[in-house]
Amino acid sequence: MGMRQTTLSVALEVKPESFDHLSGLLDALRDRRSQNPSGGTGPFADFLTTVPAVHFMSLTAFPGFDYDPLFVIEANFDGAPGPFWAQLETAIGPDLRAFLRCCKRPLDHTGPLYDAVTALDSRAPIAPYLEARTLTPTVYHHGNRGMTRDRILDEGKLFLGTRTELAQSNDGGPSPYRKLTPVEIHAKLRAALLPQFGWLDQKAPARIPFTQSVGDYLRLAWFVLLVVFALSIPGLVLKSQLSWQWYVALCVGLFAVFTGVLYRMGKPLPGTATPTRFSFLTFFLRHLLVPVAIAVAAYVAIAATVSAPVWSWLGHKAFWPAWKDMAIWAAWSGASIAVTVAGILVWLRWLERRDASQDAPPVDPKMLREMARREDWIPQNHMGSVVLIKPGVLRAILIRVGHHGLHLLLRAQKAARNGYLGSMRTIHFAHWARVNNDSRLMFFSNFDQTWESYLDDFIEKAHAGLTLAWSSGVGFPPTRFLVKDGASHGRQFKEWARHSMAVSRFWYSAYKDLTAEQVERNYRIACGLRKKQLSEKEAAAWINDL
Structure with a gap:
């Protein structure tokens, strides 16, 4: 466990x-x-x-x-x-x-x-x-998820033990490992290290237990269903008051108006666009079309099943005719989700076009020198940031829903479960939280390499998620539709981030010489040495980490 x-x-x-x-x-x-x-x-x-x-x-x-x-x-x-x-x-x-x-x-x-x-x-x-x-935390990420501190320290010592054994196994003479095959190297190295690391004979505990994994997926599915239901509420209300002909005409008309407005408002304001290949239409067709269709179908089935007994009792019908009536009603409301989403995007884009951003936020030179003095002493660094949250009802809803959805996605997404944000694996722990009666957003991160390279990684490889998490901050670089532009304004974003930071006066790391990637390397070496035998294919892959 x-x-x-x-x-x-x-x-x-x-x-x-x-x-x-x-x-x-x-x-x-x-x-x-x-x-x-x-x-x-x-x-x-x-x-x-x-x-x-x-x-x-x-x-x-x-x-x-x-x-x-x-x-x-x-x-x-x-x-x-x-x-x-x-x-x-x-x-x-x-x-x-x-x-x-x-x-x-x-x-x-x-x-x-x-x-x-x-x-x-x-x-x-x-x-x-x-x-x-x-x-x-409203959102958090664990770069080496499921790895306890003791396990990280033990596997770090094992890695050093492999270095020592490979370097000193023949008192300075020719290494006895040099002419061995990967399978033979594994067997000899395991035999040499087993007396010192007896836990290699024990089965490795699961990093993410099965029940925890199932819970991650179920919570994400439940969240998606709740979002679909919330977006369908306007359709539920309208369909209860209109005939299907008027309902269809109203939905089609509103969708046409909203998409027309979005076409004109969706273009970046002068000087705020950043080069990108990202397309909402392409992203939706490749990644969201099937999940959205499944979510809507599940919503229709669940809504009909939950409401059918009540409708059966009120309408004096058998269960299945009542279920059919409820399924049709839920399907009509589900069809209105696109209209609701388009309306929300119009409202959001109207706000974004009027947002103020800071081109050159002031940074206290003394504090900047103090922060720089404490950085880069070891492979790891730390940052803390607090920013004001933009006011308004829509922003209050979006930051809560967006952060909760991003959090659940990071718990369930395969890449994030393996420690990657986008394609970057430099983060040990990071999280956002709201403070001061939810009027300020706080961010902390424990990461590898320099502060500059860390934010460069974010900007290049995970800018959409970073923009989603931080775009509700006052002064954040100009953003479109919560995820576009924003953090891609590299210089402006870095200066905004520095402005919001403070000196980490006390910071402690239990394994100060290990990067997040080295922790995973140690883990793979240990997993291989826990096995009494490896196949040729397994040994060939395992030896690459030595």
Whole structure:
């Protein structure tokens, strides 16, 4: 049975007069950990044992511009939140209490917990307060999904063991592995490493258990059905009031009007277009036509089955005649979905054409230098960002529906389950969450390589998903239909992202020398060595990772 991976954050408003003091406390915690910003060594190495489930953790203080400053605890770990918070309190409880005293007292039901935790000489447990203030991400991605921290560390040690064995197996003489076939290399290497790594004789736990996989697909299917139902509601209402002739005429007329308006409004405003081969029509015909048809058919069948007993009782009909009546009604409403979608797109595009974007958002030079000083010490880096969310009813609905759909898709999509966003595998953990009564959008990411190359990867390989997730942010580059342009404005997007970032004053990585791709390489090597024998084909593929 695979262990649950958890991504969460706690966002707390800071007293403005205490922001500098909080920043100093965070820096002091970092300095106690290690003088080297890469971390993971020195006095803070015991963090590995006191918080044994954590993969990555950051403590960030965002300065206040539109709101009071914000203190955010971001964590990615194995298991449930309760034990993690308890372990964190054991590790740095006095520091956490000092941080919380810099924060404002919440006005909701958690106020008494805050009072108990921050009182003078208080020894009240901190974990219940942090658990009560925990935010659930709206979208998250796990680059090495299903890999526990202990497994990543163990397989990292195994990889180093293979390096040592291959390099030193004959005390500097000719390697005995040089003339062996891949099958023989596997057998000899396994025999040499088994005494040191006895777990190679154990069956590897499933990274994504069967029940979890089924749950991912079922939740996505249920979400799609709910969206189809919501989009069909106008059709349900109209069909109940109109004859089929008037209903068809109204739907055809509205669809023609909406598509005509979209044709004129869909063109980019001067200077905002980005080169792209993406076509909504091509994408729909290749990827969405069959799923949409299946979803509508499933909706018709389910709606008829659910409503038939009631209609049978009201209309004094047998079940099957009643089911047929309901199926016809549901089918008529399903046919109106295209009209509803076209109307929503007209409304959305009308808003997008009036959105303001920032061509050169201001960035504090001192903060920029501080962020740059802390980057690129190890193969991994970290970023945190908070942006305002554009107002309006449609935007409020779209950011919730869009984020939830993107989240479910990332859990079910094959490429994302294998750690890829688009074609990029540089992300360990990333998530979005809404804060300040859903008026701001917060993003955190733990990734490989430099910040510049990370965003370049996003812009080139996953710009549509990035635009969908972030296009509701105030000042985001000009966007069309939620996914086009937007993040493809490379320079403008990077400056907007830098403007929204803050210094990661404390950041911890449990395996600071491993990239997301190296974790997968170690995993493949370990899977091969767990097997007592490999076929020639399996061995030939396996040896490429050595």
